[in-house]
Amino acid sequence: MTHPAQPKASHFINGEYVEDTAGTPIPVIYAATGEQIATVHAATPAIVEQALSTAKAAQTAWARMTGTERGRILRRAADIMRERNHDLSVLETYDTGKPLQETLVADATSGADALEYFGGLAASLTGEHIPLGEDWVYTKREALGLCVGIGAWNYPTQIACWKGAPALACGNSMVFKPSETTPLCALKVAEILIEAGAPAGVFNVVQGMGEVGGALVTDPRVDKVSLTGSVPTGKKVYAAAAEGMKHVTMELGGKSPLIIFDDADIDNAVGGAINGNFYSSGQVCSNGTRVFVQKGIKEKFLARLAERTGNAILGDPMDEATSFGPMVTEKQMNIVLGYIEKGKEEGARLICGGKRADMDGYFIEPTVFADVTDDMTIAREEIFGPVMSVLDFDTEEEVVARANDTEFGLSAGVFTKDFTRAHRVIGNLEAGSCFINSYNDAPVEAPFGGVKASGVGRENSKEAIKHFSQVKSVYVRMGDVEAAF
Numbered sequence: 001m002t003h004p005a006q007p008k009a010s011h012f013i014n015g016e017y018v019e020d021t022a023g024t025p026i027p028v029i030y031a032a033t034g035e036q037i038a039t040v041h042a043a044t045p046a047i048v049e050q051a052l053s054t055a056k057a058a059q060t061a062w063a064r065m066t067g068t069e070r071g072r073i074l075r076r077a078a079d080i081m082r083e084r085n086h087d088l089s090v091l092e093t094y095d096t097g098k099p100l101q102e103t104l105v106a107d108a109t110s111g112a113d114a115l116e117y118f119g120g121l122a123a124s125l126t127g128e129h130i131p132l133g134e135d136w137v138y139t140k141r142e143a144l145g146l147c148v149g150i151g152a153w154n155y156p157t158q159i160a161c162w163k164g165a166p167a168l169a170c171g172n173s174m175v176f177k178p179s180e181t182t183p184l185c186a187l188k189v190a191e192i193l194i195e196a197g198a199p200a201g202v203f204n205v206v207q208g209m210g211e212v213g214g215a216l217v218t219d220p221r222v223d224k225v226s227l228t229g230s231v232p233t234g235k236k237v238y239a240a241a242a243e244g245m246k247h248v249t250m251e252l253g254g255k256s257p258l259i260i261f262d263d264a265d266i267d268n269a270v271g272g273a274i275n276g277n278f279y280s281s282g283q284v285c286s287n288g289t290r291v292f293v294q295k296g297i298k299e300k301f302l303a304r305l306a307e308r309t310g311n312a313i314l315g316d317p318m319d320e321a322t323s324f325g326p327m328v329t330e331k332q333m334n335i336v337l338g339y340i341e342k343g344k345e346e347g348a349r350l351i352c353g354g355k356r357a358d359m360d361g362y363f364i365e366p367t368v369f370a371d372v373t374d375d376m377t378i379a380r381e382e383i384f385g386p387v388m389s390v391l392d393f394d395t396e397e398e399v400v401a402r403a404n405d406t407e408f409g410l411s412a413g414v415f416t417k418d419f420t421r422a423h424r425v426i427g428n429l430e431a432g433s434c435f436i437n438s439y440n441d442a443p444v445e446a447p448f449g450g451v452k453a454s455g456v457g458r459e460n461s462k463e464a465i466k467h468f469s470q471v472k473s474v475y476v477r478m479g480d481v482e483a484a485f
């Protein structure tokens, strides 16, 4: 019998499901059991062509609709997503292995938030009037045209919506390629947009690995590329986009610092460290994986952290009591286990976890290392799994310098009761998305994105509108034209 997660077809183009079985088969594996639950096919060159030509053709009429009309469609799509939250969350769990306890509140719901928020902004995109004596300049905020979205595997619904919603609000069309690891959820976003009234061809989904992404990025009809992925992929995609002078948004990796001063509320700081390391089994780009704890509270912090980490419930992700799921794939599990071995070899002190869980699926126990030093591999490289490194520090000056000593700059957090210090420290940290006495909140109203190697541009908030639109300025002369001859 066909598994309920199996989509009708691999791609969604011009308002309908499209198949081409000549494309390389991509198995979809449920991470909690290792069972194959679905198959899709990578896009062939013919499918890529169909998606791009459809999106190009649909864009002009979409941009000519009023912002109010476009916004109404996006807001209707948000309502449909919320009505179907349970089914969409189950699909997200099949796609990623993340526990239903999380997917019910973090995935389709945050996708719906983006559709609602950008739906609300669509009608407010206006230009300026700049008086120049009797002449004037006016500006228009225009769509970029055809946008390509490329997703990572950790938040397949959210990433499709975080890219699709602002792109469509501004009057662009989009071809979205999900990660080959999690191909299912974006298809539902495309289906729902059509149901909500979006014209066929405005939001299309094609499947495939890096080469399909590469074919989309290098096509001369494409005006903008928005990628969520790793730094090495980001460098390739940014370079390919630059070749065609295309706009980019790059949401890439991180190795973010979470700094806990000795006056912090210990339980809140432990809660922040747990949210910043173990949510989605650590597969979150903004995670605060370098937890700097001031020496005076180190042992107290570690004891409370170990106790609370012991309360994680590993198990069937479809059971709402489960609070900690598997790694997305066997490959990712092995990468993370390799980092855990490195941590042990390089002399970090294992506080809890440290191995594969004794159960089916790709589960790794939530792992905490203490006495981690700045030069250790686990303190330098993005692990993308449930491995927290706790480092000690003495002074504010020292910790800020050490926190900034990384190629990444996605996020940073500070826990302290001293608000003057909190703002000063955040002001000195090289990071795009920061937190004071909290960690990993990502409301659609706030800009999200990194500095340094962690990325270019911002998602969410009014900032995202700037990255999916451009300004045209028009000089209007009222009198005669003076010329030299």
Ligand code: NAD
Residues within 6 Å of the ligand: 150, 151, 152, 153, 154, 155, 177, 178, 179, 180, 208, 209, 210, 211, 212, 213, 214, 217, 228, 229, 230, 231, 232, 233, 234, 236, 237, 250, 251, 252, 253, 254, 284, 285, 286, 382, 384, 410, 449, 455
């Ligand atoms: P990845 O870089 O391997 O792949 C990302 C996407 O790029 C996939 O869809 C892949 O098929 C595609 N791709 C690969 N090579 C390509 C090429 N040459 N041209 C075009 N497309 C190409 O990343 P991943 O393993 O799927 O995801 C994990 C990474 O994503 C981590 O580094 C994580 O930090 C990052 N991430 C960042 C954010 C953020 O918002 N900053 C969010 C989630 C994940």
